[in-house]
Amino acid sequence: MDAAPIIDVQDLTTAFGTHVVHQHLNLQVYPKEILALVGGSGSGKTTLLRQILGLDEPKAGEVKVFGRPVHDYLGADRIALTHRWGMLFQAGALFSALPVFDNVALPLRELHHLPEDLIRDVVLMRLSWMGLSSRDAALMPSDLSGGMIKRVALARALALDPELLFLDEPTAGLDPQRSDEFCDLIRTLHRELGFTVVMVTHDLDTIGALATRVAVLAEKKVLVEGSLEQVRQTKHPFIEAFFNGERGERALGQNEVKDVKNGKS
Template sequence: MRESTVPDPSTTPATPASPALGSDARSGATAGCPPISSTLPGDAEPVIEVRDLTKRYGTHTIHEHLDLTVRQSEIIALVGGSGSGKTTLIRQIIGLEAPTSGHISVFGHDITMIDRNTAHLLRRRSGMLFQRGALFSALTVFDNIAQPLRELHTLSEDLIRDVVMYKLDMVGLSGRMANRMPAELSGGMIKRVGIARAIALEPELLFLDEPTAGLDPQASDEFVDMIRGLHRSLGLTVVMVTHDLDTVMMLATRVAVLADRKVLVNAPVEDAVCVDHPFIRSFFLGERGRRALLALPAARRTKISELLDDGK
């Protein structure tokens, strides 16, 4: 196993200059940021286009003629009931699974038809935070974050060390964490290290699978602030699977609702809740859902004020 030489945190600058970014793209936990707007330029380029997607396991159909578009700089929340295929959809978009039929375009490339080299290059333009972090348990925090950088086989260990320490800083972790093992970390720290690894290669597209699952309310709010800061400072397009209504309200520019084996609606949450469907009524207009919707800015709540009042 490769041993890394991690710099002494006491001699490491608190805010290192980014070795990979051309500007100071610091984020950390940006408490107090205003809610992300639900309005994006209408001419924003599509980053992901899913068309007529069908996914079957044997005779069991997960998706059937599913369509989804994600545009540049959006934060799309994928919501749906258990078994609706949210994570399965993500796995197909990032190439871990192949669709039964249909087409998936990422950055203008149909990933169902590209060669292995192009697929590898596309993967470098995206990062993934898995639900439980998926850190390598036998590697230190430093080596977990360094792993995708080392796979490039083009960077010196000195440069890798600088990048890793900078990414730790970006996710609000001290350089003193670099030598720790995953087993020594809290759930929130594991997710932050997972994010640091996901952004190690400066991706344009970030996937999050249940980013706040298992976190207490304070840790969840801090994690949402961090994601919001990274989205703004790095210009990321974000696709997240979540069942946490508070996270949806705080982060999502649009909500894609999966039910009946397809995307029922892909719109700002105040538009999505107006669609008359049993899952949408139960998910968004139950007691918890209405309470979360009240956190929307007043201008956005106006459209759904009657729904919030009568609980339809």
């Protein structure tokens, strides 16, 4: 790709004691793409996400975010970096004691310089993007369905209009219809807002619906990366079982039918 990567992982080794999770791992994430990180249980997907976020120290190698080593962001620079990305956690991670409005407003209030009327306007706008109303803003998380929790959590992740969005199993726990609707929402917002997405998921329907590029973690490294079709052509036991088995053929075949119906090539 011609553009410089937003995330550049070079020769990364991650180890906890004698247990090596990543070894000489390389990965680049480019502007405005939706990259799906895929791998079997224990392959290090979540650990890689923690390395990108700067939550863990690598044993060797380097992770750059926005052109700078992530561990070089300190103090005010670190705070500014966190304002450039948003995170959607698997279960939403809403604060149970706060209503929807205050959950979404939290990142804005943490800036400590925005007037409350502007915060109100931004929160209601983000909720409207999710198909939620001002009446929904008064609800408590315990009043929300699983699909609404995902939407409120996504509104909070996008509160500061980030350039980079991390999704951890974004459709986990949703029924097929709600999962399709949530994928449609993410795809629409990605197209309109132009942010970059790094998505950890094992759901084939979600990969087929959203990913513009796929990176497969296996054998402590990124085994292969490319378009979904390129990845599926790679001869490897995990890839053949995951993507080209009966479940994979069924899920990805259905997504191809949906793409045709929606006018996608």
